[in-house]
Every structure is written in C-alpha cells, then in structure tokens.
Amino acid sequence: MIEAVGLTKRYGAKTAVDNLSFQVRPGAVTGFLGPNGSGKSTTMRMIVGLDRPTAGRVTVGGHPFRSLPNAPRQVGALLDAKAVHGGRSARNHLLSLAQLAGIPTARVDEVLGVVGLQDVAKRRSSGFSLGMGQRLGIAAALLGDPRVLLFDEPVNGLDPEGIHWVRNLMKQLASEGRTVFVSSHLMSEMALTADHLIVIGRGQLLSDMSVKDFISANSADFARVRVPPEPEQREKLTAALIEAGGRVMPEPDGALRVTGLPLPRISDLAHGAGVRLWQLSPHQASLEEAYMRMTQGAVDYRSTADAKEGLVPPPPPYELPPDTGGLAQPPELPQRGWYAPPPPGRSPAAPAPSPHPHPHPHPTERETSEESR
C-alpha cells in the first residue's frame, strides 16, 4: 500500500503538492488524475524518493522509499520513458538495472518478452519510437517483480494494440494483489482500466473514490424522454413531471431531458397522464464528462480561443404554455454548468424543438422504451 499524509512540495513560491493525504490499496488499479501541472508527477517522484517532501510524508508498505531494503524489488516505476542511456541496447539497459538490484539475467529476457521487445532487444534504445520507449520503461518497472507499481502516463505514444495491452497488464497486475497506481489524461482509457480514482487539482485532493461513485457524484444524470409529436402529449407529460417535482428541458433533437425523477416514476406519471412514451432512457455521464465537471475550477492552462471548447451551454428549462400555470416551481437540481455536446451532426445551436419533430410518424419508427444509451 502507498500512503501519503499531509504530503506537500514547494518549489520556491510554487506549491506543487499541497497537504495531500490518500491511500493506494493493493488488488486494484488506482487512477491518478488531474489537469496539467496539478502535481501528479511531483507526487509520484516523492513516492519513489526522487523528490523530498517539504512537509508531510509518503510511505510504501509503511516505510519511506529510501529506507526500503532492496527497493527495486518492492517498487517498480515508469516515470519518464526517456530516462534511458540511448547508447545502450534495450537488453543492456535492463541488464544494468538488474545487476544493480541483484536480479537474475533470466528475468531480463522474461520481461523483454512480456513487453514484446524481444526482437529488438539488441537495438540501441536511441532509435526507439515513443511507443517502444514506453514498453522499455514498463519492462524496467516490472523487472524486480515488485508488489507496488507506479506508471506515469504509460500509454503515451502507444498504438491501439499497445493501449489494449497496457490496460490488460494493469488489470492483471492488480488481480495478482499488487498495488497499481497509474496516471493518465486518457479518460476513456481510465474508465476501462481503473477501479478507483484519486483526483487532484492545483496540488490538492479533489476526490478519492471508486470510478463508479466518481461518475455518479460528478454527473447530472437525467432521463431522455420522447413522446409522440402531438403538442398536447408533450404538454400533458411536461405538466405532470413538473407537478411531481421534476425539471424538464427540451433536447436539441426534440426529446425531453428530465431530471429529479427516477425512470419508473416518469413512466408511471406518463401512464397516469395518458401519454404514450416512445423513449425513456437513462443518460449516464462518461468519466470524461464527470472529470471535466469536477476539475473545471482547477485548470491552470486553458486555450484563449475557447475557454469551454467542446462543451455547450444547457438549453433553458422547458416553458409550459400559459394555461398550465399555477404548477409547483421545480426544485433547483444540480443541473447547472455545462454538459457534453449532442452527437456529431447535430448542431449545438439548434433551436428549441418544434412541437412536431416527426411530421409523418409511423408506428414502425417507434423507438424502444427503456432503451439503454
């Protein structure tokens, strides 16, 4: 296990890591996320004793890295794949590391096979591509068969096959009961690889929870509801949903976005109002959406071209016609902020949907209810 308590690192006036406390447990892949410059690499360097904390401490298996006996056999790290003597072959690079740590030569050939570099083992690493360098760095981390592994951006430069391989490798290492701590900016990959997430911003802890909890805590889950195009169907349902405490907003494609009510309740309310549902599906945010939402305020470096590039503002809540006035005001739900854009091909600036989004509906065109997106 890795444990940080009040971990702090200052470089002059700059506080790179600020009073950080967390635990990275064995048997799981723990993702380490944060915007550029948030202190991930500095934290990892302190874990392996390359930087000394200004305050606080970080231990591996209860000991500071520097006091671990034969540390390379207990902790393996890929922090900078370029930190290799370019004039050495891949095999000689690993051999020199193995000799320093008393690791048998046979293990060098074994890890070269594990990372798929056996055919280029005698080539100088200076001629390696970015992806080959990453594989060599991973081989070096695995060399001592350690129980604790740290990977800083391990998929950087890897092709899709390589990314898939790293994903399976991390999961396998965790399933063997090892502690796996991995940083990445590739959210889709983290969503597939990590079980747990530690998120930092400006050196401070923002979140420490499972991927599943992180997504549900940082996303505005909502239901997408589609009804027949007759305006009265839409209005009847909207009135029933608002009266029950829901919040209804039009989606650019004509569907309704409903927050504050569970799916079965929406279904019951539609039934009670005599409205046929053509679609009732849950929307769950991706890890990327949840991450962007959480770290919005902790981003140091943002393009001046478009501060919220890729995100679109939410549409205004659905307006009921005047004759349905007197209904309860919808509660304020965590639906503020920005959300992911509509699917490609749909203009985010599309006007509010017309009451007749499907001019010639046909029964066979109906969408399945309870469809999962």
Ligand SMILES: Nc1ncnc2c1ncn2[C@@H]1O[C@H](COP(=O)(O)OP(=O)(O)OP(=O)(O)O)[C@@H](O)[C@H]1O
């Ligand atoms: N040796 C150093 N001297 C001075 N400042 C440093 C040093 N190392 C890191 N910093 C600063 O500390 C902050 C955190 O840097 P760090 O590299 O740990 O962030 P990071 O989260 O790994 O970023 P990225 O995602 O871009 O790799 C940055 O502002 C960086 O400029």
